[in-house]
Amino acid sequence: MSTATLVERPQPLYQALLQQQGRAAGRAIPTPIPIPIPHPLPVVGSRFLIWKQDPSVDPPGLRLSYVPSLVLDGPRDSRIATELPNVTPVHANTNRDFIFAPGTPEADCAHTFAVVRETLAMYQRIRGGAAIPWAWNIGGNADPITAFPRAGVTANAFYSRGLKALKFFYFTPANATQPVYTCHSLDIVSHECGHAVLDGLKPGWLGATNPPQTGGLHESFGDLTAIFLACSQLDQVDAAVAMTKANLHDRNFLAALAEQFGAALGSPQGLRNADNDLKLSQVGNEVHAISQVFTGAMYHVLADIFAFEKNRQAAVKDPTRVLLEVASCLCKLLVEAIVKAPPVGATYADVVNQMLAISKAQGDPAIYRTFLRNRFTEREVVVSPVPLTAMAEGRMNLADPNYTEGQDLVKMEARKHAADQAPQDRSACCGTMQLPEYMLGDQKKLEKGVVIVEEDMIAAEVAELKKMFAR
Ligand SMILES: [Zn+2]
Structure with missing residues (x-):
């Protein structure tokens, strides 16, 4: 096929125009190649x-x-x-x-x-x-x-x-x-x-008859939702990375929660801060404080995975993109672990063990599980079979994706605490955990997702009273 058939000649009218302009008639001129474009959606x-x-x-x-x-x-x-x-x-x-x-x-x-x-x-x-x-x-x-x-x-x-x-x-x-x-x-x-x-x-997790850690998971999930939502938005992640020079342990608005509300109540670092070091032995059965232990451990795991991946991918990805990606992965890992955790009475160790198992099954680098194991051991949630001296002494090999502190564990023992079986103290929680429907409502119905309205609770009391007054 000759090039003449590949290149369109000017149409007569256009050719005349070209001649009028003194430009070479008959010269091949570029014409748009008709590329199909997607039909625009509304x-x-x-x-x-x-x-x-x-x-x-x-x-x-x-x-x-x-x-x-x-x-x-x-x-x-x-x-x-x-x-x-x-x-x-x-x-x-x-x-x-x-x-x-x-x-x-x-x-x-x-x-x-x-x-x-x-x-x-x-x-x-x-x-x-x-x-x-x-x-x-x-x-x-x-x-x-x-x-x-x-x-x-x-x-x-x-x-x-x-x-x-x-x-x-x-x-x-x-x-x-x-x-x-x-x-x-x-x-x-x-x-x-x-x-x-x-x-x-998990409709069975809100009832107040669950152990304190199940309540802690609910409060913590709320705070982690705020962190993961911010970490899913490019502008927020970019601002946080620039503010901290990509170090999540620097003061930042991702870790600080409800800043304006906190400041109004006298806490300039936010109502709560996810970059904390609280351990289970320090919080008793107070659900709001217990929640901060889980939130803190998850935030530290996020910071660890981010530090590892931003170094590993430094030549190919901007830290902002790395943080978007690792936060999304950790959020997914947490949600899938929660889905697989027990329908009632779930503990922190239940969720941690599910995260370890899912992480292994989906082929994450072993060091991710080392971060989970280290941070939740540090918080006294699980017991590590070997002392975590390498982390404590800063000798962890952060460049090795297979780093395991001895063994790649997918199941760890829960660490026992005196408060494990105590009733939940929800006095410092957000409004959700203090509603009568979760404290006084029919726990069996709650576990099945049944809607309990306050009138139902009063009606149940009236029925009880009728029985009493019938005697
Ligand atoms: Zn809450």
């Missing part, structure tokens, strides 16, 4: 303006965030609704975006919806995209969860299975003039949504 997503941490944390500050799924006025979709009397439904603009002046009631509705949606999407993505049910989505029930961004005045927030709701309150701190809205905090909104996601996966 744009269904919406943009939201959200605080990536909370109003007190900048960077990352206030950013535009894209939710790529269909969001209706409310905002609402098939899984999440929003309610604020006299304000909802909040209407999207003509571009289907929910962008309002920060701090207005409309913006609070949009902000809360967006963070709940991002949290649910994160967990569904790491589980392959399938819908994660809310606890009441059983027997064909598909009711959404309803977020209440301004539920009332108090310094708290909670998830309630009975109300099928996430409620966020606001309060004015002493010596302040402006209220603090808990719905402005990505950490608080994702923490409460984390309780809801975990209740869907």
Whole structure:
């Protein structure tokens, strides 16, 4: 085939134009090659303006965030609704975006919806995209969860299975003039949504008759949800990596949880900090403190894996990309371990052993399991068969993916503590763990995911009273 057939000649009209312009007629000119392009899909997503941490944390500050799924006025979709009397439904603009002046009631509705949606999407993505049910989505029930961004005045927030709701309150701190809205905090909104996601996966874990560590897993999952959500967002990860020069033990907003809320209560480092060193022997049966032991160990494992992988992949990947990837892997490992853990009464060791087994089965480097073993031994969760002197003395070979501290373990003994069988002390927990439905509700029904409303509890008491008064 000659080149003449491959190169189109100018059409007569165009040729005339070329001649008019004094350009060489008949010369082959470049023509666009018709490359098939994908048929454009309708744009269904919406943009939201959200605080990536909370109003007190900048960077990352206030950013535009894209939710790529269909969001209706409310905002609402098939899984999440929003309610604020006299304000909802909040209407999207003509571009289907929910962008309002920060701090207005409309913006609070949009902000809360967006963070709940991002949290649910994160967990569904790491589980392959399938819908994660809310606890009441059983027997064909598909009711959404309803977020209440301004539920009332108090310094708290909670998830309630009975109300099928996430409620966020606001309060004015002493010596302040402006209220603090808990719905402005990505950490608080994702923490409460984390309780809801975990209740869907493990309905038997919320009841107060579980041992203290099961309660600790619930509280910790809320905090880890906030950390993993931030670590799933490129802008947040990039800001944290730059802030810390890629060292997660430097002070940063990923480890500090609910900064504005904490500052209002006198804790400038956040309400809680995941970069802690608490051990089980230091926390007794107080669930909120126990949760920090698990959160701290997981955060340290994240920092360890990140340190290992950013060195190993230094020539081929930017640290930001490495952190995005390792946080997603660790989040997935935790969720899959939780799914496989016992339906009631789960302990930290149950979840750690599942993480070790899954990590081995999926072919992670052995050093990942060494990090898990070291950090959870250090926290007095499990017992290592050999002393962890190499880690204590800083001699661990962080460059060796097969490093095992003697043996690649996939099952470890739980370390026993006096508080293991004590009742849960939930006095310092978030609002979720203090709701009567989980303390006083029928525990057997709770374990099956049945919705227990407070009226049911009163009705049960009335039935008891009737029996008593009949005598
Ligand atoms: Zn909580």
